[in-house]
Amino acid sequence: MTLTDLKADIGRLKADLTGEVLTVEDTHFEGARAVWNAAVTEQPLLIVLPKNTRDVVKTVQFAQQHTLPLSVRGGGHDWAGRAITANGILINLRRMSQVEVNAGQKTALVQGGATGIEVSRATEKYKLVAVTPTLGEVGFTGWTLGGGYGPLSPSLGLGVDNVISAELVLADGTIRTASAQENPELFWAIRGGGGNFGVVTSLQVRLHEAKPLLSGMILFRESDAQVVLQKHNQLMATAPNELAVSAGMMFGPDGQPVVFLMPFWFGEQSVGKRYLEHMKQFAEPVQAQVGLMTYSDMLDFQSSFNQQGLHWVIQTRWLPSLEEDQIRILIQAVNQATSPRLFINMHHFHGAPTTVGENETPFPMRKPHYMVEIIAWEETKEAHNSQHYQQWASRVSEKLKNGAYPGGYANLLGPAETEQISQAYGQNLARLQQAKRTYDPGKVFNGIAIPSR
Template sequence: MTTTYHHSAAFNDLATLLTGQLVLPQDADYEQVRQLWNGRVKTQPAAIARCLTVQDVIHTIRWTRSHHLPFSVRGAGHEIFGRSLIENGVAINLSQMKAVTVDPKKRTAQIQAGATAGDLIEAAQKYGLATVTGTISSVGMTGLTLGGGYGPLNGAYGLAADNLLSAQLVTADGQLIAANAEENADLLWGLRGGGGNFGVVVSLEFRLHPLTTVLSGLLLYPLEQARTVLHRFNEFIATAPDELTIRSGFLQTPDGQTLLFLSPTYCGSLEMGEQAIAPLRTFGTVLVDRMQSVSYHELIHSNDAFSPKGRHYYIQTQSLDGLQTEAIKALIEQGLPLPSPFSAINIHHFHGAASRVGVSETAFALRQDHLMVELIAAWEQDDEQRYIQWAQNLSQALAPYAFKGGYINLLDEQEQERVRLAFGSNYERLLDLKQKYDPDDVFRSTIGHLAPYSLTR
């Protein structure tokens, strides 16, 4: 039975247990603390526990469960569907737990659960090191990794999940356990792309790679050449070197033009990079060429302006086995015009090192070359239905040419069957892990950014 808490006095004993702050709806900073990256999410928790230590997490889980209250878990808060907040329950907020410790000799980084891609990049770059992150700095490394982790270094270094060496998490009964190659290795396997279904991850250890600068930027092409450019792009990526990972898609410029973009990132030598991307300039008329040598830190921060916190977002996704004629037609005829100046079609390139990991080596199962398509509807204060409809219609138009599963970090709660299909032959193994580490199924509706779905038989 779930108890409803309406008065602050009910939480007094929890507040006294915390090193961090317990924020209640009547507090002046409640709305600021409550807000996620996606301003569309309006969920109102009964309390928000801003944890500063692992012990805070343990206390909150034990107290919440003993009072039969539902809880959710928030990492960095860069989350689309709002599962990191729970109505009338307790939101465990880890966003202040964001320390990063780098060991340059071992080429590893230990991060707390609230650390963002920007936090990790900033710490590692001092030693000429980096690891796989998402494409913007505010993305939380924990949620990104637990779902897989697409980014501009996938071809060279695999997914973010492939670079996870160990983790610590708090279980549903408030126990701190480790997952690494020697201890709970089965759990480490599940955390590499299997989501936050097993506990509250409080720290992670990543493999780092020598990397200071990349050749990256933006190539823009006129819309009328989109079919030709995308056909040539599809042929090109079949033999692209590992060092070259290319995002593509459609965006709207400030003057209202919709353009096709290619955004290559080459993480080898500058000379080899120039040779590798040269063919891209022959695919069509390049209207804008912003390719340059930049630090990885600059690259990731350069994308931040496209996705500011507080804007309203809705995302659908499909994963394609290349850009065949029918898929290109659907993207152009169903996807354009974009529904707002802030919306975009963003296509991630999965190949190279990421594709060479065996299907059963990690929980993340889609290990063949593919393109993961993000259909990003974004708007300010407005009627949301037409934006949602645009994304859903385009997703449905692409579905006949897509794999049956999907990228779990971008699947909403109405897409449970796609989650099962995404894990394929790994699904039963994940269910066994769930029974072992969370037999009471506590972590099923929780953990927005950390667990976007539930595992059920």
């Protein structure tokens, strides 16, 4: 079907919506289409920028009436490009990004297009915080629906653990509320099953009292990587819930590899300072910039390490621990790199989210572990030749496989990682597949992958 075939119907759709309908002829079509990973080049036929749930309903109905593929873009940060289906309709939710805080009940109603930093800035006015992504520009809803690791997770749980309810538009255009009381099976499915069941137009989430946050960056020489990562592993084995740390290896501004620790202390300052000082003593730091900051400032700081419009490749593994073999693989991976545009980041999972049963949500990995991100990118914005980067990331992932838990973080698994995807939901897979058949039998929505039977 072409735009010419749909011209009259598109005109009626435009007249029926409060929001905007874009075709390729519109000057800001590309801006509404673009996502964080410039390697994603699929072109939709139409882009709809709804302003309210009614607009979403009308768009879903239009897509169904014309048998057009449908996709949903929230923050636009999904590296695998699942937000865009070629020759279909893209629902871009960024104009639905309002965050309404109920300070008395310590809840927030977050529309589907809001980003993590928008949620944080809305809640900090009331001295409250939400569990958010580590990067401020990441879409809050998409991140939440896939699980939601974040700097406050050890203290307050995953993103999915803080969802109270959701509003969805299903494939037939009906609006459903999903909560523990209403449509409980749908509520179970969306908390880790991703955007596979409908357009999530809003989430109601728990908020928490804000506490002092100590964060920043500690860098060590690559020659100290073995000892630093060993000591980091020892620390995280008994780390309190107040302490989250992202750790890994990257290349510094001078092109030399470095080891980094990014601590996040959410609690009593005096205790946190002792932990951060202890981390500085793992070896002689090349740089140590840590201190008190607001949660929003921390998200902005983290976002400075990511740039939109480049070509990105990501692989992921769940590691039970950082043993000598795994540390050696990581060091070798960086030493053998032929480009400085490589990055390995590890989030340690412990504390509050481990108290949730593995069957309570589709997200099954509730044991302490490291979620490893193996990341590579190209600087060029004009041409895409990711083969070298993909091969490097795949080699590192394959070498880590023997010591890893099965599966991996579904939010980061690309469509080609079929083996990991098949194991990502553990014993929850059959129930999740049944929920998909119940709520989206026509497979209209395709978020993070759910294997078919």
